[in-house]
Amino acid sequence: MNETPPPPAGRAHEEHGTHVLPPAVLLGTAAALLGLTVVTVASSRVDLGAWNVVLALAIACSKAALVALFFMHLKYENRFQLVVLVSAALFAVLFVAFVVFDTTQYEPGIRAWLERPKGG
């Protein structure tokens, strides 16, 4: 086949985007993701109360970070790409967190209103 040799390592560092991931990094990332999947399933079997979801999300975030840094090349890219992803993720977290705080604030009031004595 027409195999073209990879660009010299020095050049790869000068130009963004020409970084070629070595097989060891690709396989290592996938192995870590599969390992963390086992950890997340195992951790759901242990009753930690409210901490179960915190742990599950922490594991999911580290898996997402592995995907972003290695599979998506973010570790080797122009930092601006990282800023785009992280800011989108921060706004998503802000959105979920504030709406959930707000609803838990008002839910007892709504429940009391729904369960009020009829005619009152």
Added chain:
Amino acid sequence: MSDPATGHAPAGPAAPGSTRFLAHHFPSMEAQLDTSKLGIWLFLGSEVLFFSGLFTAYGVYRANHFSLFHYAHHFLDWRMGALNTVVLVLSSLSAAWSVRCAQLGQRRGLNATLLLTLVLAGVFLVVKYFEYSHKLHNGIAWGAACRPSEAILSTLPPDVRALPVPKDLGTFFSIYYLMTGLHGIHVLVGMGLYVWLLGRAGRGDFGPGYYVPVDSVALYWHLVDMIWIFLFPLFYLM
């Protein structure tokens, strides 16, 4: 120079320095690559925000009705979810490898990894199809249409079986079908994109000098994987 869409150029991998696929408004291939990357990353950022609305619905509903969530998750088979997690991780590995092959000009490897990614995406949807059809045949639909059959209720653990069926069970499944369904649509779109990439790779469009489409689609595919990484524990493991 030829238009990337029409591909009238002669076959053979794009060599470094080739400007066969350089769009006329870019000064160089490097500028085109950098711009494409920024563009796809902005799109992925908007995708994160797109899904955040549904994650908010999930968060609000779960915060207020935790016992219903705990009840409802007994209808989801974690083994199916875990299987699909493994399938998607492997497809992401294959997608990342396809970028490597394109960058190195390995045509056979590129074709193989693109095809493998497509096949694994198909496997994901087949598993999802079995899950959905099993639920829908047993009355586990969305909203008011959610009326679980006796057959599926009898498969619940005895302590869960003893509880009355919550009247808002359908709301949980509305969220479930919306989130996994929107994710499934993304998988379907990804499969279409991989079919397109396979066609272009077969024609020999990609090589060290031009691999923007392979890279961009792989980035999209990794985001689809990333969203499933969150959906899996949130729905199947609670």
